[in-house]
Amino acid sequence: MLQTTALLKSLGYRITFLLYAFEGGWYWRFQTEDFDRMCAQWDEVIVHAAEHSVGLPPKSGRVHQLDEWWSTSFDTLLVNLFSRRSFDVFVVHNVWLSRALSLAPAGTVKVLETHDLFHKRRAILDRYGIGHDFFEIDEGPEMFGIDRADIAIAIQDQDARELLGRTRARVASLPFYDEALEAEAPALRRADYLHPGKVTFGFLGSAHTYNLHGMQAVLRALEPRIAATFAPVDIALAGTASGVLETRLPVRRLGRVPTEAGFYAQCDIALAPTFDGTGFKIKVGDCLALGMPSLVARHSAIGTGLRGAAVVETPEDMAEAMVQIALRRPAITTLRAPVLEAREDLKGRVEFGTRNLVQLLRDARPVLAVDLSVWGPERGALALMSWLSVARHLVGQAAVVLLLREDVRRLVEAVLPLGVRALAREDFAALRRDHGRAVVVDASGTGSRGLGLRRGDQWELDGRWCWLRGEESLDEAAPSVVAKMPVLHPDAAWDPAVQAVQKAARQHRDRKALDAERLVFGVWADRGRMARVIRLKQRVARVEIRDARAVEAALLELLDAPAGSREVVWCGDDGLIVRLVLGVCGFAAHDTNGVLNTAISVRSGRTLRQEFATIIPQSLASIRDEGFRPLNTK
Numbered sequence: 001m002l003q004t005t006a007l008l009k010s011l012g013y014r015i016t017f018l019l020y021a022f023e024g025g026w027y028w029r030f031q032t033e034d035f036d037r038m039c040a041q042w043d044e045v046i047v048h049a050a051e052h053s054v055g056l057p058p059k060s061g062r063v064h065q066l067d068e069w070w071s072t073s074f075d076t077l078l079v080n081l082f083s084r085r086s087f088d089v090f091v092v093h094n095v096w097l098s099r100a101l102s103l104a105p106a107g108t109v110k111v112l113e114t115h116d117l118f119h120k121r122r123a124i125l126d127r128y129g130i131g132h133d134f135f136e137i138d139e140g141p142e143m144f145g146i147d148r149a150d151i152a153i154a155i156q157d158q159d160a161r162e163l164l165g166r167t168r169a170r171v172a173s174l175p176f177y178d179e180a181l182e183a184e185a186p187a188l189r190r191a192d193y194l195h196p197g198k199v200t201f202g203f204l205g206s207a208h209t210y211n212l213h214g215m216q217a218v219l220r221a222l223e224p225r226i227a228a229t230f231a232p233v234d235i236a237l238a239g240t241a242s243g244v245l246e247t248r249l250p251v252r253r254l255g256r257v258p259t260e261a262g263f264y265a266q267c268d269i270a271l272a273p274t275f276d277g278t279g280f281k282i283k284v285g286d287c288l289a290l291g292m293p294s295l296v297a298r299h300s301a302i303g304t305g306l307r308g309a310a311v312v313e314t315p316e317d318m319a320e321a322m323v324q325i326a327l328r329r330p331a332i333t334t335l336r337a338p339v340l341e342a343r344e345d346l347k348g349r350v351e352f353g354t355r356n357l358v359q360l361l362r363d364a365r366p367v368l369a370v371d372l373s374v375w376g377p378e379r380g381a382l383a384l385m386s387w388l389s390v391a392r393h394l395v396g397q398a399a400v401v402l403l404l405r406e407d408v409r410r411l412v413e414a415v416l417p418l419g420v421r422a423l424a425r426e427d428f429a430a431l432r433r434d435h436g437r438a439v440v441v442d443a444s445g446t447g448s449r450g451l452g453l454r455r456g457d458q459w460e461l462d463g464r465w466c467w468l469r470g471e472e473s474l475d476e477a478a479p480s481v482v483a484k485m486p487v488l489h490p491d492a493a494w495d496p497a498v499q500a501v502q503k504a505a506r507q508h509r510d511r512k513a514l515d516a517e518r519l520v521f522g523v524w525a526d527r528g529r530m531a532r533v534i535r536l537k538q539r540v541a542r543v544e545i546r547d548a549r550a551v552e553a554a555l556l557e558l559l560d561a562p563a564g565s566r567e568v569v570w571c572g573d574d575g576l577i578v579r580l581v582l583g584v585c586g587f588a589a590h591d592t593n594g595v596l597n598t599a600i601s602v603r604s605g606r607t608l609r610q611e612f613a614t615i616i617p618q619s620l621a622s623i624r625d626e627g628f629r630p631l632n633t634k
Contacts, residue, residue: 001093001113003176004153005042007354008089011361011434016087017042020074020097022050048077058136066141067099078103086418088399089361094118096135098145106396107419109364112149112169116277117159118142143167150364153357156303157349170360174353175303176282177346181289184261188290192332193268198232199326201295202267204260207240210277214297217315218273218322219247225319231326238263260286269293269325269335272300273318288343293335295321305345310338363436368398369451373425374444375468376408377504382487382552382580383443383465384408384501385559388416389492390485395419398439403428411504415496426450441482445469467577468548487583488559505556516541519554521581522571545572555584563589 005015017038025031026049038045054069082105090104091111095118101110119139143166146152152169154160160173193199205211215237226233226249235251242253257263260283264270270292272284281300288294294310295318301311312318325335370391375383387402394400395417403425404412413422423431429452432438438453443462453459462482492498520542543554558566568585570578570592585592 001091003174003178004091004111004113004357007357008091009042011358013089014044015042016044016046018046018048020050020054021047022052022054027052027055046077046081048074050074063136063138064096066096066137066145069096069135070099075099075103082108084418086395088365092149094135095137095142095145098148101148105419107365107399109151109361110149111151111153111361112146113153113155114146114159114163115155117162151357151360158302170364172353172357172360173349174357175285175346175350177285177350178289179347181261181286182291184259185289185291188261188264188292189336190332193329194266195234198234199269199322199329200234200236200267201269201271201322202236202238202264203241203271203273204238204257204263204283205241205274207244210274211241212244214273214275214315215241215245215271216247217275218271218318219245219249219251221316221319222322223248225323229323229327231323233322233326236263236267261290264290264292267292268332269295269322271318271322272296273315274300275315285346288339288346291336291340291343293332294339303346305342305349306338307342308338310335310342359436362434365435366398366437366439367401367431367435368394368439368441369401369403369423369428370441370462371403371425371444371446371451372408373403373405374446375465376405377411377501378508379549379552380465380468381501381505381508382555383462383468385492385498386464386485386487387443388412388497388501389489389495391420392417392491392495393489399435401428401431408501411500412497415500417495417497428452464576464580468552470548486587487580488587490587492587502556502559506560517565518567518569519543519558520569520571521545521551521554521578545577551577555581558584558588558590561588561590564591566590568592 005017009015019026019038021027021031026034026047030047030049035045035047050069051071051073054071058064059068078100082103087104087108089109089111090101091113092098092100093113094115095112098112101112104110118135118137119142121134121136146163146167146169149169152163152167152171154163154171154173156175157173160171163169163171203215205215219235222233225231233249235249236254237245237251238254238257240256242255245251254263264287270287272281272287272294274281275297276299281302281304284294284296284300284304284306288304288306294306296304296306296311297318298311298313301307309321312321370387372380372384372387374380377384384404391400391402400420401423402416402420404422406424409422409424416422425446429450432452432454438451438457439460440448440451440453440457441460441462442448443465445461445466448459460482464482464487488498517539518541520540522542523545541554544550558568566588568581568590570581572578582592584590
């Protein structure tokens with residue numbers, strides 16, 4: 001978890017760390033010192049104290065159910081959090097917490113860190129005759145839990161290979177390596193042993209089952225060998241395991257130590273005696289980072305790159321190697337050489353795994369940018385309202401970004417839907433680098449220049465608003481996915497961002513409000529000049545459809561008017577603008593009638609609203625299923 005959050009922070013993410021507290025001192029009370037350390041490391045820390053039933057042995061049978069350690073209070077916390085805040089990435093540590101992933105919204109990338117594969121523990125525990133150890137689960141439920149993620153992170157290549165092809169999640173292998181420890185390595189780079197008459201071997205570990213069984217076996221094998229050879233073997237034990245291990249040898253028990261480097265400064269050679277178990281042995285990775293000469297069990301060396309004399313097969317082999325080193329005192333530089341070689345190998349694999357994970361994060365969620373950068377309340381308010389009303393329904397398919405003018409950003413930024421971001425057009429190229437693929441919808445007619453698009457990105461012209469720029473209606477856009485979108489989603493009736501633009505547009509309107517009960521759209525002329533909004537008689541007004549400002553003012557007036565209080569008459573040709581007029585009337589439930597392609601069409605506002613209630617979900621499904629046209633970049 002520390003490595004992943006550090007990586008995300010280096011990529012520019014703001015980290016909110018949520019601790020499901022039930023282990024150690026957290027079981028009894030709030031741990032102020034631990035909390036302060038977490039606050040220093042992450043941007044925000046939330047602690048949820050789990051019920052005391054969490055962490056218990058299985059309720060029935062030999063293994064846990066997948067969500068047996070889940071709590072309803074934690075469920076409530078997450079539901080409340082996701083209902084009010086938007087997160088780009090959600091990382092969950094270990095499969096027994098994977099239910100949390102199912103609560104995250106569709107637009108969030110869900111990542112599961114698999115510290116090891118828990119279903120493999122039962123067979124190992126049976127070999128040692130141990131009845132229960134932490135969390136155990138059958139293979140099927142564990143795979144189901146992993147399937148809840150978009151990306152599963154394995155801590156070693158062996159686990160990653162087992163997961164490939166068995167889960168819907170994309171799999172990344174990321175071994176653990178604490179590069180910060182390298183800064184403490186020079187102090188441990190000694191040319192000779194600490195003492196002329198003995199060799200000190202150090203074991204640092206928790207009282208975990210695998211650690212205790214391995215080190216206990218080494219101590220048992222060591223006792224007769226030292227008795228027979230009088231080898232000057234000195235042993236230092238640290239960590240919670242030091243108070244549990246039993247031996248007749250005169251070992252030093254140091255308990256908890258402030259730092260690993262401080263402990264190993266008292267040792268010549270580090271021991272990693274875990275001969276069985278699951279997962280990656282983090283303490284071995286730490287020894288590599290510190291450049292500490294080591295004797296490592298074959299199982300502990302998995303995923304580290306260690307080989308040769310530094311790796312032993314059995315506890316007896318480790319005990320024998322300790323005796324021979326104490327008697328012969330080989331050059332300490334010779335013992336350090338395989339560690340330094342393995343360190344470079346591990347760092348290379350961590351670097352490769354990091355690049356792969358970053359790419360998976362970028363590919364997991366494309367960015368959908370809608371360029372509305374030329375529009376504002378004074379012109380193009382309808383285009384802004386259209387995309388603002390539908391944006392929240394697109395966050396499940398992509399990271400939605402609206403490219404807006406600075407004044408429009410200030411107007412709507414605080415009330416944008418969760419998962420929707422407002423950005424200046426010139427800032428999009430930098431954001432583009434964080435996503436594997438970009439989809440750009442050009443609703444401004446500004447083209448794709450300056451957006452940093454690459455081969456494989458997608459682009460779509462939203463030709464519904466070209467008339468606002470005084471251009472002819474681009475009906476060739478009709479077959480596209482964008483043309484199938486509603487003018488206004490029903491959410492526009494309450495969406496605060498839409499309402500903010502509508503209110504601002506009302507203040508910018510440069511004409512008196514149209515209070516006519518009937519609006520007649522058509523092509524009109526008055527002595528060579530285009531008529532804008534001309535009253536024919538009381539309560540009737542006509543709108544020149546070749547005048548973009550007149551059309552937009554009339555459409556905004558229809559939206560401001562009470563539902564069903566206006567009648568719209570269309571006297572022009574079929575085309576893009578009449579479809580926009582029908583869309584607005586369908587939203588506001590205004591009656592329409594007119595002549596289209598020589599056929600008389602009369603439709604009530606209620607009928608239109610019912611039609612659009614069916615069309616809108618179909619149009620959103622089209623975006624999800626059909627996608628957008630590829631951008632042919634060179």
